Amino acid sequence: MSPTPTTTVVVLFGGRSSEHSISCATAGGVLAAIDRTRYTVIPVGITRDGAFTLQPDDPAALTLNAAAMPSVIDNGTRVHWPESADTRELSATDAAGIRRSLGNVDVVFPILHGPFGEDGTIQGLLELLGLPYVGAGVLASALGMDKHYSKTVLQQAGITVAPWATVSARSWCTDPAAALAQAGMLGWPVFVKPARAGSSVGVSRVESAEQLGAAMTVALAEDNRVLIEGLLVGREVECGVLGGINGGAPRVSVAGEIVVTGRAFYDFEAKYLGAGGIELICPAFLSEAELAEMQDLAARAFEAIGGAGLARVDFFLTATGFVVNEINTMPGFTPISMFPACWLASGLSYPALIDELIGLGCAEVR
Numbered sequence: 001m002s003p004t005p006t007t008t009v010v011v012l013f014g015g016r017s018s019e020h021s022i023s024c025a026t027a028g029g030v031l032a033a034i035d036r037t038r039y040t041v042i043p044v045g046i047t048r049d050g051a052f053t054l055q056p057d058d059p060a061a062l063t064l065n066a067a068a069m070p071s072v073i074d075n076g077t078r079v080h081w082p083e084s085a086d087t088r089e090l091s092a093t094d095a096a097g098i099r100r101s102l103g104n105v106d107v108v109f110p111i112l113h114g115p116f117g118e119d120g121t122i123q124g125l126l127e128l129l130g131l132p133y134v135g136a137g138v139l140a141s142a143l144g145m146d147k148h149y150s151k152t153v154l155q156q157a158g159i160t161v162a163p164w165a166t167v168s169a170r171s172w173c174t175d176p177a178a179a180l181a182q183a184g185m186l187g188w189p190v191f192v193k194p195a196r197a198g199s200s201v202g203v204s205r206v207e208s209a210e211q212l213g214a215a216m217t218v219a220l221a222e223d224n225r226v227l228i229e230g231l232l233v234g235r236e237v238e239c240g241v242l243g244g245i246n247g248g249a250p251r252v253s254v255a256g257e258i259v260v261t262g263r264a265f266y267d268f269e270a271k272y273l274g275a276g277g278i279e280l281i282c283p284a285f286l287s288e289a290e291l292a293e294m295q296d297l298a299a300r301a302f303e304a305i306g307g308a309g310l311a312r313v314d315f316f317l318t319a320t321g322f323v324v325n326e327i328n329t330m331p332g333f334t335p336i337s338m339f340p341a342c343w344l345a346s347g348l349s350y351p352a353l354i355d356e357l358i359g360l361g362c363a364e365v366r
Contacts, residue, residue, distance in 0.1 A: 006040045009358060010090065010108040012122070013033040013062075014046040014072035018201045018222060019112025019200040020343035024070035026111045026333040028062025033335065033351045039358070042102055043088065044079050045072030050116070052279035054092045054102075066333070085130030107361045108133040111333060115196055115223075118330045119145035127366050135309035136329040143305040144329035145196050147227050150305060151326075157304040159297060160323050162229050162316065166195065172216055179216070179228065180209055186230035192216060194223035230324075234318035236260070237284050238260045239294060240331070240342040241302045243360050249363045252295040253342035281340045286317075294322055301327050309360050312339045 011034075013027030014020055027043070034041060045055040061071045082088055087202075088103040108131050110122050120142035126133045136144060143150050149163045165182035172179055173323030182208070183190050192215040193203040202222035204215035219226040240253040259279040286294065298313040301324055312331035313340040316323045331339040335350050343353050 006038055006224070007106045007358065007362070008040045008042065008103060009034070010042045010044050010105050010106055012044050012046065012112065013111045014048070015112045015114065015117040015122075016046070016050050017112075017116055018197065019113035020048055021064070021069035021071060022332065023111055023117070024062045024072060024304050025064040025269040026113070026337075026364045027124075028059040028070065029334045029350070030109065030354060031062070032059035032112060033048055034354050035351055038355070039052060040103075042105070046112070046117075047072045047074045048075070052081075053077045054079050054094075056364060060304075082129050082131070085128070088131060089345055105131060105132075107358055108176065109358065109361065110135060112332060113200055113332075114201070115145070119196060132362050132364065132366075134304075134357050136307050136311070137366055141329050144307075144311065146223065147193070147326055148195050153304055154301055154327070157300060159301055159304065160321070162232055162323055162325055164227050164229045167216070167226050167228060168198060169220050169226075172220065172226070176213070178215075180212060183212055183228050187229060189231050189270070191221050191227075191229045191231070193229070194219045195225040195227055197222045227285050230315045231316055232316040232323055234316040234323070235284075236314070236325075237286070237294065238314040238338055238342070239298050240309065240339045240346075241298050241313060242356060243308050243310070243345075243364070246363075250299040250307070253346040253348075254283040255286055255294055256280060256282035256292060256338045256345070257343045258338075270363050280338065280341070282338065283345045297324065305329075308364055310339070310357055312342075334335075 011027055013023045015023055041057060043055040043057050046055050047053060051074055052228060053075055055285060063222055066312060078093045080091045083317055088104045090105050091099055093099045110133055112118055112122055116143060120138040122142050123138045143153055148166045154161050163186055167179045189205055189207045192206055202219045204218055206212050206215045216226060236258040237255045239255045244250050256277055287341045294315060301313050302311050312328045314325040316325055340350050340353055
């Protein structure tokens with residue numbers, strides 16, 4: 001019996017955003033878990049300068065380490081995308097300038113976080129090239145990345161979101177008193193965060209008016225628009241969403257919960273570097289009615305932005321009900337991240353989840 005042909009998957013990672021290392025770590029998890037009997041993998045790393053490079057297929061080199069965060073090293077190779085939508089052939093030039101074919105690509109798995117990857121930019125490139133890919137399309141990616149516009153869309157869809165004010169770099173420079181007044185109306189403390197960033201990069205908890213300026217400086221280093229959000233008192237719960245099969249409804253996992261015990265909030269160090277003061281519980285203890293309501297809201301949020309493939313929807317469960325904090329169209333996807341943990345608790349293993357996402361990417365009609 002002849003062997004079954006494998007599906008060729010480009011695992012695309014790295015990128016120009018401040019979440020470069022998290023993308024690398026996520027790619028390492030996928031490279032380690034993907035079924036090599038079913039998939040031929042081409043690891044393409046984007047350097048911090050934006051060069052597309054052919055990287056070693058070495059998951060161990062992409063492990064998160066606080067002392068040496070993983071990064072895409074410019075090894076002198078260059079990956080060349082197909083020259084038109086009439087072909088799916090990928091090629092690469094090595095450090096000596098010799099070009100060779102990498103064969104035809106079936107699907108691209110863009111494991112990119114933050115601007116220039118999770119925000120619709122790489123999705124637009126892939127659509128121009130006619131290459132199938134995993135995850136949300138251009139518009140949904142852009143909406144999910146931009147907290148101001150995603151909140152606006154969700155609110156229009158009748159979904160309760162956390163109260164916020166948006167401040168541009170220009171308005172902060174010309175009228176900081178207005179931003180201070182907006183923060184005061186939300187009530188102290190507030191959270192200050194870039195409109196388009198993730199992994200808690202650039203986020204600060206601000207206890208008083210005197211701290212606002214420093215927090216704005218940190219956030220504006222990541223983006224030219226900043227959200228100021230009021231503090232919500234409640235449980236932090238989240239769930240994973242997968243696109244429907246054959247036009248069916250989105251599927252939603254059980255809930256996970258983030259319990260903050262010794263930190264101001266669930267920051268970058270706690271998410272990825274093992275800092276203490278955080279407990280992740282999955283599945284979270286919710287009543288059947290609470291879980292059903294949360295899953296319904298997550299599916300509605302996914303459909304409101306036109307989601308595809310996958311997303312993680314983050315909530316606060318307050319005394320008055322669920323409030324959506326944000327929706328992530330390319331959530332953290334390391335083996336210990338909440339998105340795969342929620343699906344594992346729902347009966348879908350990490351390798352099976354990768355299979356599911358690749359299958360959705362191959363079937364998606366853009």
